[in-house]
Amino acid sequence: MPAAGVVTILAVVLIVLALVYYLVSTIVALRKIADGLDQVIASVGEIVEKSAPVNDVVTDINDNLDAAVSALEGLLVKKAGMRDAVGLVDGLYPGAAAQGLRDLPESREVTPPRIGEVYTRGTLTLARLGREAPIAMGNPAGPALRNPAYGSSAARTLYAEVRPARSPVIGTDAPVQYEEREDVGRPRKRFARTKYV
Amino acid sequence: MTLWWIGNAVLLLAILPVVVYLLNGVLKAANGIVPSVNQIATVAAAGSKDLDATALLLTTQDQVRQTVAGVADYGGSLDVILDDAEEK
Numbered sequence: 001m002p003a004a005g006v007v008t009i010l011a012v013v014l015i016v017l018a019l020v021y022y023l024v025s026t027i028v029a030l031r032k033i034a035d036g037l038d039q040v041i042a043s044v045g046e047i048v049e050k051s052a053p054v055n056d057v058v059t060d061i062n063d064n065l066d067a068a069v070s071a072l073e074g075l076l077v078k079k080a081g082m083r084d085a086v087g088l089v090d091g092l093y094p095g096a097a098a099q100g101l102r103d104l105p106e107s108r109e110v111t112p113p114r115i116g117e118v119y120t121r122g123t124l125t126l127a128r129l130g131r132e133a134p135i136a137m138g139n140p141a142g143p144a145l146r147n148p149a150y151g152s153s154a155a156r157t158l159y160a161e162v163r164p165a166r167s168p169v170i171g172t173d174a175p176v177q178y179e180e181r182e183d184v185g186r187p188r189k190r191f192a193r194t195k196y197v
Numbered sequence: 198m199t200l201w202w203i204g205n206a207v208l209l210l211a212i213l214p215v216v217v218y219l220l221n222g223v224l225k226a227a228n229g230i231v232p233s234v235n236q237i238a239t240v241a242a243a244g245s246k247d248l249d250a251t252a253l254l255l256t257t258q259d260q261v262r263q264t265v266a267g268v269a270d271y272g273g274s275l276d277v278i279l280d281d282a283e284e285k
Binding site for chain 1: 198201202204208209212213216217220221223224227228230231234235237238241242244248249251252254255257258261262264265268269272275276279280281282283
């Protein structure tokens, strides 16, 4: 056999060996990929199976909560009136009055009253006396105006500097005025005498 | 005979390197996919495990129903107890 023939056979053998090596390696890699994809498919199947009822359940929960919100808003408006209801909601969640009540679009046009004037007169009285009333403690928009857990520091703000360790200064000269009285400077109200028979 | 040698040279110096280069590229690409697939499998398994709690949604659904029913009962009672707002 001529030398050229030997070289040709050698070249062909080399090419075949390279093909075998790389193709077998590729097959091994593809089998790993197939195994990994089998695991992925199994996990994705579990995800699909587990998440299948979520839509219906969440929709049902939302429907129930929507019904509850509508009923409570309606009850609030019925009992407190539109203006006070909006004021109460705005007092609990500052700025919520702009959004209004969900089922009552006309509530967006209501100017919310100061909730302190409407509902928390007694609470503000306690605050004035340093009783640490938890005003707006559950307000998600920010911390409580008065923190009952650290009440002493808040209470001290009610005392005038010249009167330490004494009763809080209340009245018209108090350093902190929580609400304005409409009857200051006017004649005292006198109630009509009731006739008992 | 000269052409034969030229053919051998082409086979060894051109065709064999090209074949090796191309096959090597295919092998690298295939090997590059394996870690990605393994990561996807891990993430999918973790996602599936995270969804184990979705069964609790049925409990939540039931409790929401009970809560709303309770709220409705309280609302009905409040509606009876409290006077309606006065018309201004």
